[in-house]
Amino acid sequence: MSTADLSLPLAPSDEPLATGHSSYRVTRAGRHAPCYAEPDEIAQEIAVALEYNGISHATLLATPTDLEDLALGFSFTEGIIRSARDLYDLEIAETAKGFIIQATIASACVSELKLRRRSLAGRTGCGLCGIESLDEVRRTLQPLPAPTLAYDATAIAQAAQQLRARQPLHLLTGATHAAGWSSSAGDVLYVREDVGRHNALDKLIGHLLRTSVDTTGGIAIISSRASFEMVQKAAAAGMSVLVAVSAATTYAVNMASELNVMLAGFARDDSFTVYSHPEYLNTEEVSLE
Incomplete structure (x- = not known):
């Protein structure tokens, strides 16, 4: 050959x-x-362009599945819309070079769109491509209220294990990330996959918004490292617990501490590392120092 x-x-x-x-x-x-x-x-990696009310805003490289969820989740976590009700219509067109998602949003959101507008070529490993200044890196978000329940370590470990078994695209190709939503009991209810870790989480958040799922009492699990932007997206969606299979960065830990998100990493086998708000766990911490 x-x-x-x-x-x-x-x-x-x-x-x-x-x-x-x-x-x-x-x-x-x-x-x-x-x-x-x-x-x-x-795994497919294809250009997906997002337009809002005729304004070209961003081009992502993504896996072309669950594009409606991706558009809704991205629009919400980027602060372009305030709720799912602000997204009036979506039209998805396939072209020779990729997909174009044409979104119609509330006129009140157009001014916010112009503030955060960025013409970017989004890479699967980068969530900041096209940002023009340091002021645009972090959104202004209010800290989440403390959860009304305590999370069991067994439930978190179980959710992480279930996520690994519910990634058909990754099992087939070995090239995709996943984001899952679990009940507080550790039962994974929804999973979205994408070649980009940010896209996978946006797809999950978009689905939860579209189906009006209450995010105050569950667990978000991601198959990637926990960067600050993953924490920011989770906090924007009202998720008090974010569990990553890999490690966390300092920016992510600091942001999770400020926004009242329990951030955990290295969720493998039956253990994980908690970086912020360990008081959310239903267990007593024992110091080894």
């Missing part, structure tokens, strides 16, 4: 984009193994 046969879609026109993956022919190789070719599933 020639090199021209490698990494080409097998039949891209036969598979709808909504699946989130495409079949490619790849070559397996190894130090002590013979090379061989076989089909493989690759």
Whole structure:
């Protein structure tokens, strides 16, 4: 087989984009193994442009599934709209270069849109592309009220374990992140996947907004590291607990402390690390110092 046969879609026109993956022919190789070719599933990463009332605002690189949830969640967590009611209509058009989401929002939100307007080429690993000044990095958010219930460590560990089992696109391609919403008992109810960790969380938040799910008493779980923007999105959506599979950054920890979000990381097996507000846990902390 020639090199021209490698990494080409097998039949891209036969598979709808909504699946989130495409079949490619790849070559397996190894130090002590013979090379061989076989089909493989690759996660789709496609440009998605967002327009509000005819104003071009942002272009994201995303997996083209649950785009309605992505548009609603992004609009809300970016502060463009104040609630799902401010989003009047969505039209999604597929083009040769990607997707265009045309949103109609309340006229009262257009001024906020212009304040936060950014013409960006959003990368899957970056949530700040196109930001023009340091003042735009952080939104002004009010601290969340303290939760009325205590969270059980077993429930948090269980939710993290369930998230790993409910990522079909990741299991197929190995290239996507996930964001899940769990009850306080640790039962994962909703999961959204995307090649971008920010997009996955926006999709989840968009779904919760669209279906009017109360976010004051559950647990948000993400398959990625916990950056400040993930904390900011969770706080904007009223989520008091954010649990990450990987580590947290200093900015994320500081923001979670200020916004009254219990931030946890390294949620693997039966343990996790709490970076802020451990008092939300239904357990007594024992100092090892």
